[in-house]
């Protein structure tokens with residue numbers, strides 16, 4: 490068993506730890522119990538993850554003196570909806586949650602985003618703990634306090650910043666994760682490297698398809714969490730540099746909003762979004778030619794989509810995609826803001842992307858088959 494790692498997210502009085510590694514659940518369960526003053530654990534749980542790991546979860550909670558009260562959620566983007574929010578919030582109210590109690594999210598990013606938002610609004614704010622069970626949630630969504638739901642207008646357009654008090658990222662849960670979901674989570678690790686850690690990108694590239702093997706992965710997870718924790722500590726509410734964590738997401742969220750329901754997963758949209766962001770950076774001359782192709786080659790090696798024509802959930806229409814990008818939360822003064830690249834390991838915000846040029850750019854990717 491590899492040693493546990495602990496990454497601190499420094500936010501003054503609201504600082505918290507991310508405990509990472511095999512056995513993190515049992516190792517951190519006393520700390521979890523301290524956040525559950527009524528001797529019960531209010532868990533918003535991904536039904537599938539629960540089906541696979543219920544004995545372990547309940548065993549650890551009981552061992553820590555907590556009675557599990559489990560609210561099951563069918564994971565996926567559909568859970569992140571007004572209906573999903575209403576159902577979970579009402580279930581928490583039916584359980585007579587007190588503000589001093591924590592809502593414990595057990596599952597991937599969809600359950601974490603939903604449960605965090607419910608925790609932010611129920612009784613005007615309850616506690617929150619994340620037990621992420623997907624790679625994506627362990628490296629990215631469980632850290633940083635972005636919570637929310639999707640609406641018909643697009644991804645994550647309603648939500649709140651609500652930090653957890655503890656994150657328990659136990660790699661044991663990843664053993665049951667389908668390969669497609671593992672690859673999807675990996676896209677967010679590559680994103681972190683592209684934004685701010687060129688050395689990490691080179692290590693990922695050297696690992697190639699082996700990057701997803703358990704031994705390599707454990708180190709990469711901790712690297713990605715450390716990177717995100719640093720950015721969040723400096724800019725919790727995205728007044729500036731936190732927006733860089735959105736590399737690939739202006740494109741990615743547009744694909745997700747346009748995709749056939751249930752056909753596309755976030756990490757796949759991000760993978761393609763990363764490639765498009767780098768190729769668009771080449772188009773406007775901010776990054777040297779070849780960087781987009783180099784990134785695409787690495788993402789393709791782990792089985793991620795790198796062309797619009799290969800993305801599940803299509804076909805996609807460039808004009809509709811650009812219309813979606815026009816409602817991105819980063820936009821100001823009606824102009825589309827993209828996160829682009831100057832080099833591997835150096836991202837920046839570009840606030841004036843031209844909608845016509847973006848449409849042509851996307852159409853070219855579709856045509857170049």
Ligand SMILES: NC(=O)c1ccc[n+]([C@@H]2O[C@H](COP(=O)([O-])OP(=O)(O)OC[C@H]3O[C@@H](n4cnc5c(N)ncnc54)[C@H](O)[C@@H]3O)[C@@H](O)[C@H]2O)c1
Pocket residue numbers: 535536537538541564565566569596597598599600602622623624625626629630631632633634635636644645662663664665666667670673674754755756
């Ligand atoms: N808040 C943030 O900062 C942030 C960051 C990145 C992504 N996100 C959001 O996260 C969401 C994507 O999260 P995700 O990729 O975890 O998707 P997800 O929550 O839909 O989980 C993916 C699938 O894995 C299953 N699953 C979960 N744990 C499992 C396990 N241990 N074994 C087997 N199957 C398991 C789920 O049931 C689901 O079918 C998106 O909505 C995205 O917008 C948020």
Ligand SMILES: O=C(O)C(=O)C[C@@H](O)[C@H](O)[C@H](O)COP(=O)(O)O
Pocket residue numbers: 629632633635644645677731732734735738818
């Ligand atoms: O934590 C952040 O900040 C991110 O941007 C992380 C992203 O990977 C994540 O997908 C997030 O949900 C996107 O947030 P949004 O503000 O673009 O909705």
Ligand SMILES: [Zn+2]
Pocket residue numbers: 629677738755759
């Ligand atoms: Zn993301």
